[in-house]
Structures are given as C-alpha cells and as structure tokens.
Amino acid sequence: MQTINAALGASLAWVVVRQGGKPEMVSVGVPGCTLQDTQTLLEQSQLRRHQRAWRVICWRRHVGTLLFPDQEITANKLQSGILCKLNYKEPGLEGYFFLGFTQPLQSLSVIKNVVVILVEKLKDYLAEIIAKERAAKEMQRIVSQYKALFDRAPVLMNSFDKTNRCILWNGECERLFGWSLDELNQQADPLALFFPDPEVRQKVRASVNTSPAVDMHEWHPIRRDGQTLTVLWSNILLPDHSILSIGLDITERKKVEQQLEMKATIDDLTGCYNRFSMLRKLKEALKACHPNDPRSHFSLLMLDLDHFKSINDRWGHLTGDAALIHFCEQIREHSDPSWIFGRLGGEEFLILMPQINGKAALRFSQKIRAALAQTPLLSGAEKIVLSFSAGLVFVTDEQADTSVLLTLADNALYDAKRAGRSKTVVAGAFL
Numbered sequence: 001m002q003t004i005n006a007a008l009g010a011s012l013a014w015v016v017v018r019q020g021g022k023p024e025m026v027s028v029g030v031p032g033c034t035l036q037d038t039q040t041l042l043e044q045s046q047l048r049r050h051q052r053a054w055r056v057i058c059w060r061r062h063v064g065t066l067l068f069p070d071q072e073i074t075a076n077k078l079q080s081g082i083l084c085k086l087n088y089k090e091p092g093l094e095g096y097f098f099l100g101f102t103q104p105l106q107s108l109s110v111i112k113n114v115v116v117i118l119v120e121k122l123k124d125y126l127a128e129i130i131a132k133e134r135a136a137k138e139m140q141r142i143v144s145q146y147k148a149l150f151d152r153a154p155v156l157m158n159s160f161d162k163t164n165r166c167i168l169w170n171g172e173c174e175r176l177f178g179w180s181l182d183e184l185n186q187q188a189d190p191l192a193l194f195f196p197d198p199e200v201r202q203k204v205r206a207s208v209n210t211s212p213a214v215d216m217h218e219w220h221p222i223r224r225d226g227q228t229l230t231v232l233w234s235n236i237l238l239p240d241h242s243i244l245s246i247g248l249d250i251t252e253r254k255k256v257e258q259q260l261e262m263k264a265t266i267d268d269l270t271g272c273y274n275r276f277s278m279l280r281k282l283k284e285a286l287k288a289c290h291p292n293d294p295r296s297h298f299s300l301l302m303l304d305l306d307h308f309k310s311i312n313d314r315w316g317h318l319t320g321d322a323a324l325i326h327f328c329e330q331i332r333e334h335s336d337p338s339w340i341f342g343r344l345g346g347e348e349f350l351i352l353m354p355q356i357n358g359k360a361a362l363r364f365s366q367k368i369r370a371a372l373a374q375t376p377l378l379s380g381a382e383k384i385v386l387s388f389s390a391g392l393v394f395v396t397d398e399q400a401d402t403s404v405l406l407t408l409a410d411n412a413l414y415d416a417k418r419a420g421r422s423k424t425v426v427a428g429a430f431l
C-alpha cells in the first residue's frame with residue numbers, strides 16, 4: 001500500500017474487506033482514516049449512484065467532504081479520489097480499494113485505468129490472505145477442539161519420549177495420579193513414581209517407547225497417595241512415531257468384581273469356600289485324577305459337627321455361629337495351604353487334600369479332633385468342646401463322578417454318626 005501510494009502520488013490509500021461479519025481495513029497515508037470513515041464513504045457513494053454493481057467511482061473534487069463530513073479541516077485536505085470494488089464471486093465476501101489525492105486531478109481517467117489493473121492484483125493477493133486466514137482459523141478451531149477433548153475427556157492420555165520425559169499429560173491423568181506434568185519431569189525417572197518395581201517398569205517403558213500394545217492391557221500403577229490402581233492401557237503409534245497411551249481407570253469396577261466374585265465363591269459366615277466352589281473344585285480335581293499319576297490322587301474328607309442343634313438350643317444361634325467359625329479356624333490352623341476347604345451347608349464341611357493318601361487324611365482328622373478337645377469354644381465362662389464325625393474317601397481314579405464321590409463320603413459320615421459320633425469312617429470300612 002505504501003508503494004502504491006508513493007508510485008501514484010496519492011496521499012491516502014485504504015482497503016476494506018468484509019467476510020460475512022465485521023469489515024476489516026488497512027489504511028496508509030494522511031489524513032488518517034478510520035473504519036467508520038470508510039463506511040461513511042461507501043454508504044454515500046452507493047446511495048448516490050443507485051447502482052447495484054458499480055466498479056469504479058472517481059471524484060475530481062471534494063472527496064474529503066464525503067469521507068470526513070464532520071471534520072472540515074481534514075476534509076479540505078483531500079480533493080480527488082478513486083474508489084474501486086474488488087469483484088469477488090464468493091457470496092458474503094466483498095472488498096473496496098480507495099486512493100485519495102490532496103490535489104484536484106485533471107487526468108483521473110489514466111489513474112483510473114492503473115487502479116483497475118492494480119485492483120485485479122490486489123484482489124488475488126487479498127483472496128490468498130483470506131484463504132490462509134481461514135485455514136489458520138480452522139486449524140485453531142481443530143486444535144482447541146482436541147485440546148478440550150484432551151483435557152476434559154474422562155480417559156487417561158499421556159505420552160513419554162525416548163528419554164523417558166513425559167511430553168503429554170492430560171487433565172484426567174493429573175486428577176487421577178495426583179502429579180502435574182512439571183512435577184513429573186522434575187523426577188530423574190518419572191515412571192518410577194508409578195511403577196517402583198524395576199522389572200515391571202521395564203515392561204511399561206517398552207510399551208510406551210518401543211513396542212506399543214494396541215490391545216488393552218491391565219497395569220497396576222501407584223498414585224501419589226500410595227493407592228494402587230487398576231488401569232487398562234492401550235498404546236497408539238502416531239504418524240510422527242511418538243506413542244500415545246490411552247488408559248481407563250477400572251479400580252472401582254475391579255473392586256466390585258472382586259467383591260462379587262468373593263460373594264459367589266466364599267461362605268459369608270466362615271470365610272471358607274461355599275458349596276458351589278467346592279463342587280467345582282472337586283470336579284476339576286476328579287477330572288485331573290489318573291490311576292497312574294499319584295500326584296493327581298487326593299483324599300476327600302466330609303465333616304459334620306456333632307449335636308450342633310443342641311449348641312444352638314442351649315447357647316443360642318450366635319454361639320452356634322461362633323462354633324462354626326471356631327471349627328473352621330482349627331481346621332485352617334492345622335491344614336496345608338494347598339488344601340481346599342469349604343462349607344457344604346449347615347454344619348457340614350468338605351476338605352479336598354491333593355496328594356494326601358487315606359492314612360494321612362485319617363491322621364489329620366484325628367489331629368483336628370485333638371485340637372478341638374484342647375481348644376474349646378468359650379461362651380462367657382463356659383467351655384464348649386466341639387466334636388465332629390467324618391467320612392473319608394481316597395480318590396485315585398477319575399471314573400467316579402462328583403455325586404458318586406459325595407455319596408460315598410456322606411455314607412461313611414452317616415456310618416460314623418451311627419457308630420456313636422466323633423469318629424472318621426473311611427468309605428467302605430469303619431475305623
């Protein structure tokens with residue numbers, strides 16, 4: 001614009017472009033011209049000429065009074081002028097170019113032709129600027145959309161570079177883990193905050209640096225307050241070869257799942273397996289059992305407290321419950337951790353003893369009997385000595401099914417009861 005002004009001997013030059021909303025202007029020269037002044041001229045010129053598609057308007061004199069109607073001194077400085085419309089085909093886009101001279105020009109027609117050529121160039125130049133501006137705005141819009149998504153999405157998003165610096169750390173990460181991006185990068189090894197175990201950390205590092213795992217994997221990072229979380233992470237390789245990790249905190253869901261699993265498998269009162277779990281485990285043990293493989297053989301001991309009803313009747317139901325708990329504690333204390341112990345119902349229990357033969361299982365039941373005699377249940381000042389009857393089966397073959405096995409054990413248990421209680425009967429023989 002400066003160059004045009006100087007080359008054509010003009011004093012004032014401006015361009016106004018309007019794309020839909022508020023017009024924008026560029027103005028050089030004297031007298032200074034505001035957007036409002038340009039609008040005044042544009043409105044008047046269009047009104048006066050009543051022409052819908054005019055291209056160039058020339059003023060030989062007094063153009064200043066049209067541009068600056070309320071400023072007499074300024075108005076007098078500007079005499080002649082040319083206003084040219086920039087012909088854009090795009091709807092909503094319009095532009096005007098104005099040149100003003102301090103002297104009244106006689107040969108306006110020459111300048112008019114020059115301006116028309118200039119305006120063609122100017123039009124293309126402005127169109128290019130407008131397109132760039134639009135692209136930049138669109139880019140800005142997309143960036144702010146992604147930024148909002150990155151910061152507000154209820155998913156964890158982060159990225160670590162090859163030197164283990166954290167380069168992306170979204171709002172959800174900060175909220176869940178309690179560390180800000182700056183705090184992380186003050187650490188020599190930020191990942192160590194979440195994964196103190198070097199072996200685990202090594203695996204995590206591989207997944208966020210070199211070998212991204214697209215499928216969701218379960219990790220257990222530690223957050224700032226020391227709580228261990230359960231997070232599902234997936235690693236996405238981006239076009240610039242960086243890796244974006246996307247995670248979902250499932251700590252609460254996992255807890256609920258574990259509680260439900262507990263409820264479904266554990267007996268509420270005694271904490272040992274329930275009937276459902278015991279039958280499942282018995283089925284598995286039976287399936288794996290083979291006559292030629294002694295490691296697959298097992299003993300099955302079915303136990304039933306003696307005269308349990310009378311404990312309830314005499315000391316009440318709560319004491320009855322305490323008796324069941326006490327009985328289970330004694331069994332747990334004396335049994336091997338590899339044994340599977342559960343409550344079939346009421347005061348009836350089952351112990352599955354892998355790799356334990358009948359003799360050893362029998363010795364165990366005698367040991368429990370002795371332990372119960374030595375450690376009675378206390379109910380206030382009273383001591384209640386618990387006793388139980390049991391049926392024992394030693395299983396060396398997979399042929400029987402669970403119900404046959406349970407019936408065998410149950411019959412042996414019944415024999416023990418009939419024989420006076422506080423005894424263990426091996427299936428088929430009384431001991």
Ligand SMILES: Nc1nc2c(ncn2[C@@H]2O[C@H](COP(=O)(O)OP(=O)(O)OP(=O)(O)O)[C@@H](O)[C@H]2O)c(=O)[nH]1
Pocket residue numbers: 269304305306307308309310312316317318319320321324345346347417421
């Ligand atoms: N306190 C308590 N009692 C229970 C529970 N489940 C079952 N019982 C009671 O256990 C008692 C079992 O009685 P019975 O089947 O006659 O057996 P018993 O008195 O031990 O007699 P024998 O087995 O023949 O020695 C019943 O009174 C049930 O109500 C429980 O969870 N808590």
